[in-house]
Amino acid sequence: SHEGYNYWFDNDDLSSSLYSGPREPGSGVLDQVPAILTVISRSHDVASSELAERIYAGLTALDDYLVVVFAHNGMPIAANFDIGDDW
Numbered sequence: 001s002h003e004g005y006n007y008w009f010d011n012d013d014l015s016s017s018l019y020s021g022p023r024e025p026g027s028g029v030l031d032q033v034p035a036i037l038t039v040i041s042r043s044h045d046v047a048s049s050e051l052a053e054r055i056y057a058g059l060t061a062l063d064d065y066l067v068v069v070f071a072h073n074g075m076p077i078a079a080n081f082d083i084g085d086d087w
Helices: 048-061
Strands: 005-010 014-020 035-041 068-070 076-079
Touching: 035 048
Parallel strands: none
Antiparallel strands: 005 014, 014 035, 068 076
């Protein structure tokens, strides 16, 4: 019954935002897992891609989340489940 929530965190090392949308009935992955996490490294020692890999590894190790990683152009590049070919 809500339009979603936005959370954000910034410090000298990274900038992150999390959008959590309302759960919608449906069979698509974004209906089942309506959250988007965006993290950008501000560190000279850690690239954004390395930070993303660490977060992906941590989330998928928990076995509690369906995780899809999207490239900047919107194409999925990694997932811990079969996302199909309808992207």
